[in-house]
Amino acid sequence: MSRYASCGGGPVRASWEFKEMVKALHGAGIEVILDVVYNHTNEADDENPYTTSFRGIDNKVYYMVDLNNNAQLLNFAGCGNTFNCNHPTVMELILDSLRHWVTEYHVDGFRFDLASVLCRGTDGTPINAPPLVKAISKDSVLSRCKIIAEPWDCGGLYLVGKFPNWDRWAEWNGKYRDDIRRFIKGDAGMKGNFATRIAGSADLYRVNKRKPYHSVNFVIAHDGFTLYDLVSYNNKHNDANGEGGNDGCNDNFSWNCGIEGETSDANINALRSRQMKNFHLALMVSQGTPMMLMGDEYGHTRYGNNNSYGHDTAINNFQWGQLEARKNDHFRFFSKMIKFRLSHNVLRKESFIEKYPLSLNINATEMLMKEFPTKKRSRNDITWLEDNWYNEESRFLAFMLHDGNGGDIYLAFNAHHFSIKTAIPSPPRNRNWYRVVDTNLKSPDDFVTEGVSGISETYDVAPYSAILLEAKQ
Structure with a gap:
């Protein structure tokens, strides 16, 4: 994309800069996991068609459609259409795309957005052994890559712990997120679940040759509340999105610690600080692969907006000044806890402890x-x-x-x-x-x-x- 190039450099420069970025990150010991969205495209739905590519080439091949209802687009991605991932032609396109990112740009792996869509047949019906998922697992070029599923979609296909994996796919552990949130905020009856998640979610992943690291543990992701907002808001505040508050998740398992939103109450702010540290401590001592959201290390806020993807403002821009102001407090704790995890192998076991x-x-x-x-x-x-x-x-x-x-x-x-x-x-x-x-x-x-x-x-x-x-x- 031309806009990704610095100083309006155009698509060729954007490509070159991406390669240079990957090279620099590798030089610093950092792998690059690319977030890929193969579940839908920008071509919208039947009511608001936006024909730019596939629907103008062969709508019935590239999209899941209801053949019993005038070939209306099926929508399991929440964006108006669903890519027909397990059609042979579409499979070939996706595999070629993935191989291209590996061979040309040297990325180290992929996180698949709404990956349960990849587990649906051409009519949208869930299938147990989806050809595309198997092909990715067995592909010779992709065999050295990390592959991570977001194991659900907007059509209700929830596959946490059950994603067809061929012992290779890792998963975003949505049950970890929910159980950790509920215990730390003080919900009743969550202790056993909390212990199971801390111990590596063996109930979900100790099957066949899967390991604790196949569980990508997280409390916060790019969607939803930031960590600061998780302890500062009981409800989402999405008015700025222009959708009447109808967008964004309603089930956040958050707790505002007594006051909704910003406050000068010292006791409330101290409690919120403790809770953020509690969440981070739990994440760093859990068996599995920890994932953090950039900005949580200094307490970034979106002021309760849990669906902020469309805003190019301070709520989504990294606040370097806040990081500097909090480097000796909040950031210090987060940094030292990460270093503690890295220096203690008992927190990063490759086999289940139960x-x-x-x-x-x-x-x-x-x-x-x-x-x-x-x-x-x-x-x-x-x-x-x-x-x-x-x-x-x-x-x-x-x-x-x-x-x-x-x-x-x-x-x-x-x-x-x-x-x-x-x-x-x-x-x-x-x-x-x-x-x-x-x-x-x-x-x-x-x-x-x-x-x-x-x-x-x-x-x-x-x-x-x-x-x-x-x-x-």
Whole structure:
């Protein structure tokens, strides 16, 4: 696209600059995952036809249509039309496109928008072994790429944990997003689900040869609320979009911490800060592949707009001044937590830490109870310090991760509105507990890399806060 070139340089320059960007990122050790949208095009719907390409070439080939209703366009993408991905001609186009990005631009992988559309037949009916998904999985050029599905579409085909994957496809874990949001904000009955998501979502991904890293864990994505807005708004505020507030998701599982939107109340703002740190801590200690939204590291706000894609304003532009202003507080915590994850292999295991028999028909709490029915029952990698799984009102979870060399990690999350005095288990032999994280404390005490000694047999975990202890010599 010409507008992607700097200084109006045109399409050739745009192409060259993209290649230079990929080269520079690779030089810095950063892979490039391209977001691709093969589920719909810009040609709109039957009421507002916008003929620029495929519908003017062969509408019935390139789009899913209802042959029993005057070949009306089917709409599983929410944009008026649906690309006919599993038609042989369309498959060839998509595969050629993907190969082109790999061979010509050297991208490292793809995230497929509304990927469940790729799992529909030419009439829109869901199919179990979609030819296109299989072809991408087996293609010789694409075999070295990371491939990630957004495993749902706007027609209700929700395939989280069930996307046809040939042991290669990773998935955006929408259940992780929802369960983490609900537990951290204090919803009842979410502790078992929260534990299962933290532990790698084995209920969804421990099938065949899939691994924890096939779960792309996220609390925030480019769609929906930013992290700051998640803790600042109960409702979406999309008036600026000009659609009467009818656009955007209604189920955000957000909590404004007591006041809707911006406020000068110091207590509310402190609570919001804790909650953002709680979310980030949970994400960084979860088994799987973590994903963050750019801007959350300094607390970017869109003022409650959860469908802001059409705005070229401050709500979508990265605010470098805010990053600079918050670099010693919010940004510092986020940065140090990422570094902590990278330096502790126990947080990035390549195999599932649970050993319970997998069943997709029982809920998370029942699964955990099958394996850990009593308090402090340990299994190699993890100890759940819990005997209260079935208490719907319990919003506190503590557990230990074991690295096999004594460098254990203790974590506790308190989503109650009151503090919890929790018993701290004995550290491994010849080790002592050091407090690395307490999200209730102000910077720089909220994260101390070397740890703070003197941890006693109990610890008061403040309301809506979390702690991380590390066993050290």
